[in-house]
Amino acid sequence: MIMKSKLTWLMLFLCLGISISIAQTSSVKGVVISGDDGMPIIGASVLVKGTSQGTITDFDGKFELSIPSDSKILVISYVGMETQEVPAQPNMRVVLKSSSEALDEVVVVAYGTAKKSVFTGSAASVDNSKIQTPSASFDKSLQGQVAGLQVMSSSGQPGSTSSFRIRGSGSLNASNEPLYVVDGVPISANTKYSKLADDNDNTSSILATLNPQDIETITVLKDAAAASLYGSRAANGVVLITTKNGKSGKATVSFNAQFGFSSVPKAYDMMSSSQFYDTKFRSYYEQKLAAGATPAEAAAAANTLTQGAITFNPYNMDQPYDANGNLVNGARIIVDTDWQDEIFKTAFTQDYNINVTGGNEKTSYFFSTGYHDQDGVTPSAMYKRYSGKGNVTTEITPWLKAGMNVTFSHAIQNMEVGGGAGASPLYNALLFPNGVPVYLTDSNGNPILDSNGNKQFNFKNPTSLDFNPIAIPKMDINQSKNYRFLASAFLDFQLYKGLNFKTVFSPDYIHYSELKYWNKDHGNGPAYGGRSDRYNTTDLMYTSTNTLNYNTRIADKHNLSAMLGFEYWQSEYERTEAGATSFPLNGMHELGSGASALAPQSKTTKEALISYLGRVEYTYNDRYNFSVSLRSDGSSVFGKDNKWGTFWSAGASWRMEQENFMKNLTWIDQLKLRLSYGTSGNNQGLDRYQSLGLWDTGADYIYGTASGTGHTQLANPYLRWEKQAMFNIGVDYRFLNRFYGSLEYFHKNSKDLLYNYPLAASNGFESIMMNMAKVANYGVEFTFGAYILRDTPVKWNVDFNLSAIRDEIKDIVGDDQIISSTKKIWSKGSSQYEFYMPTWAGVDPKNGDPLWIKVDANGNRTTTNVYSQATYEKQGRATPDLYGGLSTSLSYKGFDLSILFAYSWGGLVYDGLYSQVMHDGNQAGAQMHKDELNAWTPTNTNTNVPKYSNNNTNTSNGVSTRYLYDATNIKLKNITLTYNLPSRLGAFSNVVKGAKVFVSADNLFTWFKDDWKGYDDIDIFGVGGYNDLTTIPVPRTFTMGFNLNF
Structure with a gap:
């Protein structure tokens, strides 16, 4: 009885506990949409007020959350929208409106962030939805998306880089590439790590080590007010890359997969085997007749000479043309090789990424890993990358935050074999006549097989002795491997209300190794009995940044912020080279297998930059904004009396729509005038000991029978910074809550430009680096965007940008003009291009x-x-009169269609390849x-x-305007169609919270104004407008993929 009583009470207690537990929680669900266009907001934060409990919206803007029964308020927020606190209900529909700040969202700027509404500088941001790309590097996807930014793909080689020009080119001899900053850390993107890329006229990009899937936004800083706080490295503009961070809420997992294939859509239209033979034959035939030969003698000689020129007889008979110069009955072509078709292949790409993010009100985290595998369109080209990223941010105490960001990548790249244009597979694919077979053939055109029954490559041809552009890439090796470890750790101390001190330490380690191997039987290798070269490069860079920041608001009208900082950057670069020749067997490329060792070489350099910086920003009544910045840099690169440079900027902006006289113009949402002026410097692209006199020792300097020492570089202790001053004026506008854009004019003067000035032979040196020129760049940028359809089932918006930029050489010390190459001239009053x-x-x-x-x-x-x-x-x-882009996107229910055009009007290109085949x-x-x-x-x-x-x-076919073309073109850069699957996926709805599938096409078609003869890709001609004869064209790519959120 007692036991029964105890069991009864126990059951009552358990039932009560269960009922209490049930009563303690409740379920809410809903959808979050934008008040601007009625579209669902993906990734909006939904938090229970006063707790860390929450979630984020899925691809349909929907959410579902279990909350304590006593929780009555949910906090809904999204970047650029007004945060709302709403009562929790079983079924909710939350509409978020653009806040006044959101009209000019928060943008990443130098050493921090800023509200665009009060920002005095010129900057443009591109979010991650517009930089997803099937290529290894993000840079190619920016073409046509930012006013003032010219992006030229230097090659279709997987893993290659692009040339960036922000508002023109301000240097003649130093680098014109911008400074790249990843999560606040300046990184090395211009250092030449690849010896193979230099040797083979190929390109290798260290930027490709960054996984585009890990990037959140890219911000381009264009004027002095935006960029000069980076001082001596900011003359060419700054590209700020912000990677993804953790978000508060329960853990979410995202998986992304892409699959694609690429091909070269258009090639040079070359003669067939019969056309080539006929052209050669008739010329020889006429020459022999003119020299007095009989028709029969002329025909016989012409047939022999033509076959000798081709090195093969493509016909089925020795004398295919008769004495009258006509084709003999029964003569037929047995060899007609389309070498471009042979060398260009369909290349496949695959890309997989998975990330997990989450956290609570004090700690957030983000971890990702990725794999990218991209084949090239030529025989041996490929790029493979393994990447990983992780960051954690936590609030240790109310006054101390800490965080760490780590990125790791390992990449393998196969470049085309090189050794100059004569050994380039692409070059030879154009110059080999179609009468030359890929494989050895008999008199009937059938392949001659070896003892194992395999086809044998043909290495006999009329233009490159002992070379076959299909075989050599299979026999030789041109491979690079690199490892990159980029990290940053910070501590952020809240010292007082509005006053904080932040210290950041950031190491960046790059290890780059390369193998160049030439087989002993064919191509470049027989002269050495086979050759193998090894190159190893390491670069350890670290940056220490310490800033003291103060922000305050006074009397509700005065906003004041100030920053003082100290930064130290150092690089320790090491390079070793070793090689061997005379290998017993093909395929043996380890140096110990070679009978003769080449003289090893090594190089160790160091560079340091120490900086003091500061910035003050003031806003009155959220209407008048002022900023000043100052930075002093000391560099180890320049002469002893010119190591320090000071750079500054001043900017102001006026939010005219806030004025009383504008209040009645309710259709104007924003009208902001910006004005800035400032200076910056350039030390990129210079050798680290450029100002010093250098001597070298070794076997290259022979005195009698002993190695000696030689003077290799003249000293210039007066070498100093390249300096730039820029003026910028602009207007940002937004009206009817539908149309938006900007109009800007800039003028920048660059002086003390570096140039290798040629010297008389009596000096014993060819040249000396000097500061000797001035260049001006000026132009106009215009952007316009519109939500054409917004409050309808179909959503449609358009964005357009246009840039008109000129450059002019103002002065060249010592000469009125300099012939910079056989195709260019530098002279006062003209463009450097x-x-x-x-x-x-x-x-x-x-x-x-x-x-x-x-x-x-x-x-x-x-x-x-x-x-x-x-x-x-x-x-x-070479530079265009106008360039820019046009993008549009349409949405209907779950479908999204986006289209991007890039265009260029004016400018010239010189087609060197066409000159070779004409x-x-x-x-x-x-x-x-x-x-x-x-x-x-x-x-x-x-x-x-x-x-x-x-x-x-x-x-x-000498250099002349015969091969000079108008570069005007319009490129259909990208089309992407995406379908966002409904959030409820049947049995998987409890696992998969969102999913989308997409198909995409890149570089579909290019329209040329002129009668263009070459590949469907004018970008490979670069900023200078010249094809170097060996550049792989950028292919057309089709991609499909999917994304799953869990």
């Missing part, structure tokens, strides 16, 4: 001779058929473009192609 070459005057209709313009001493213009008598003239600049017969066996079929003949006199003549010496 001014083409300088003879003017093509067409073809003499009487005899088919090439003609050029000749200008006599009196300025009279005539024509000449002698290339050496042609007059070199300025022809125009040689008119002066390159004996080299392949020809089909345009040569329109060459002058007595019956075809109205043509712009000179008479074709084998082995001619008239230099008709």
